[in-house]
Amino acid sequence: MLSKQLHTFRFNALKIQTVGFLMTVLVLISCNKKLEVDATHLVNENNNWETISDTRGALLGSYGLLRAALADNNAQWLYGELRHGDFVATTRLDLKAIIGNNLNAPYPTLQSLSNWRRFYAVINSASLFIERAGEVLKKDRQYTERNYKADVAQMRALRAFTYFLMCRIWGDVPLITSSHDSYFDKKERTKQAIVLRYAESELVLAATDLPYRYGFQLDDDLPGAYYGKYTDGTVAGDVGYWNGVLLTRTSAYAILAHIAAWDQRYLEASAYAEVAIRNYTKTGAAFTTTADLTLSNGFFYNNKPAHLVAFPFRWDTKEFSQVGHIEDLTLAAPIITRARPHIYVPDETITQIFNEPTDGRFRINPADGKPVTDYFTGYGSSNTVFSKIKCLRNAPQTDGSLALYTSAMVFTRIEELTLLYAEAQAVLGNTSSAIDELDRVRFLRGLGGYNGPDEGVIEAIFLERRRELMGEGWRWFDQVRLNRIKRNDAAFNQLLDNGGIYWPISEEVLRNNSLLVQNEYWR
Numbered sequence: 001m002l003s004k005q006l007h008t009f010r011f012n013a014l015k016i017q018t019v020g021f022l023m024t025v026l027v028l029i030s031c032n033k034k035l036e037v038d039a040t041h042l043v044n045e046n047n048n049w050e051t052i053s054d055t056r057g058a059l060l061g062s063y064g065l066l067r068a069a070l071a072d073n074n075a076q077w078l079y080g081e082l083r084h085g086d087f088v089a090t091t092r093l094d095l096k097a098i099i100g101n102n103l104n105a106p107y108p109t110l111q112s113l114s115n116w117r118r119f120y121a122v123i124n125s126a127s128l129f130i131e132r133a134g135e136v137l138k139k140d141r142q143y144t145e146r147n148y149k150a151d152v153a154q155m156r157a158l159r160a161f162t163y164f165l166m167c168r169i170w171g172d173v174p175l176i177t178s179s180h181d182s183y184f185d186k187k188e189r190t191k192q193a194i195v196l197r198y199a200e201s202e203l204v205l206a207a208t209d210l211p212y213r214y215g216f217q218l219d220d221d222l223p224g225a226y227y228g229k230y231t232d233g234t235v236a237g238d239v240g241y242w243n244g245v246l247l248t249r250t251s252a253y254a255i256l257a258h259i260a261a262w263d264q265r266y267l268e269a270s271a272y273a274e275v276a277i278r279n280y281t282k283t284g285a286a287f288t289t290t291a292d293l294t295l296s297n298g299f300f301y302n303n304k305p306a307h308l309v310a311f312p313f314r315w316d317t318k319e320f321s322q323v324g325h326i327e328d329l330t331l332a333a334p335i336i337t338r339a340r341p342h343i344y345v346p347d348e349t350i351t352q353i354f355n356e357p358t359d360g361r362f363r364i365n366p367a368d369g370k371p372v373t374d375y376f377t378g379y380g381s382s383n384t385v386f387s388k389i390k391c392l393r394n395a396p397q398t399d400g401s402l403a404l405y406t407s408a409m410v411f412t413r414i415e416e417l418t419l420l421y422a423e424a425q426a427v428l429g430n431t432s433s434a435i436d437e438l439d440r441v442r443f444l445r446g447l448g449g450y451n452g453p454d455e456g457v458i459e460a461i462f463l464e465r466r467r468e469l470m471g472e473g474w475r476w477f478d479q480v481r482l483n484r485i486k487r488n489d490a491a492f493n494q495l496l497d498n499g500g501i502y503w504p505i506s507e508e509v510l511r512n513n514s515l516l517v518q519n520e521y522w523r
Helices: 004-008 019-031 052-080 093-099 108-113 117-139 145-170 192-207 249-262 266-283 290-294 326-330 347-353 414-427 431-444 454-468 475-486 490-498 507-512
Strands: 309-311 362-364 371-373 409-412
Touching: 052 108, 052 117, 052 145, 052 309, 052 326, 052 409, 052 475, 093 108, 117 145, 145 192, 145 249, 192 249, 249 266, 249 309, 249 409, 249 414, 249 475, 266 414, 347 454, 414 431, 414 454, 431 454, 454 475, 475 490
Parallel strands: none
Antiparallel strands: 309 409, 362 371
8 A cells, every 4th residue: 555645645756746656656567577676776875865855755664575575476476375286277387387396397486486686675765774764853943753764664674674585585595784875795694593693683673663553642652643733734643543553562572473383493484473462552553353254355355454564555545556466367257257266266175175165255054055255256167267366446346357456465363373373382392371362263264163183283273374364475484394393294294304495596586696595406
């Protein structure tokens, strides 16, 4: 997103007029495979850093860069949903290659996904902000100390989050903590554990200066309208504008929990997740009903307090796009005019996953044998469509004739975080607590409490994640964590032991930096 207030921002003549426009351009450029600008030039180093408008534009532009990086070639879902996943590709050979873990296949999509330069654009942008925002604090009285601290904290958190995402994709990556005016210095890859610990330390530091809500009059850390009045006297930036847009203190602890879990430090993961869960209501978040989760104008439409870490796309600020959304991969007739989706979940897989008779997401009515579901459309036909997420244009007013999508890219929500906390409790041996957290989500979806054996709790938690988070970019990463815990799948163990869980590094990146070496599995 960044909502209506983005159109009120007044940049000087050398700047883009609105961040909403910037965000849209970044997504459209990247999705058209033209994001070939040097990472170090995506934020204007000649920016004078004179006024509050400069910090505002640079801050929101950094968010825009990460959203563009995740939207490029539908990266969020191609990284997270396809490898060994539940979705099957219809005709696209590049998608079939990813599903089969053939990541060296010579397709432009795979070559682009192997290139990490768009993520380093985010890192450089955030580093530049951290280094230079203090200049504005000294020059512009409108830029308050509280605002400055919150903004720098956001950029620390955004940079740390970006490094976490990169570690999940490539493993070891170069750790760069300062901005560069020209090409990045050639640098070797840093061990993933060191990068994750750096990201963790940055998030812990940032959390103390992040508010729970932006533009909220009663927030203890940053009360009042965020960025206050603009040059024309109007007031924008209230809580409705910022919900689910910027990283909050709850966001920081949610990301910290995931970093620790990915690093197999479940005691820390449990502690971080508990802090986020204990305080999520301060962010305005709440658990989501099944109906709201699947409505075209429900949970995934626009920005919501329940989007603990997310990147929205708003219709009213022209941030829609044709690619960069799960709908581009999954939707087809009768929802849009496309005959067949690019990817789908086979009927037999659906019934295997959703195997309990009261599940509100998918179940078979015993009276007539028909499916009861909003997760899927056309089940039992030759064209089952994954329709859990289906935000078209200004939903729900759309006939599907023009496929412009407006769904938010949600990294985590309270249901996901609750299941991560359950996972941590189970690994730590706190089985009763793990079941309690698992049952919070099960009850929400119409299921009874878990009544299986204690030794089956971990598998039950990951099965619930598989059902609850389908289409949200988690399936592959969940399989990695589950197999690290269980170590009972010989084929997956080979991937774990030989670096096959990571993506290869693109040939372009390797050519440009002689100090880098290819991931072992892909040599």
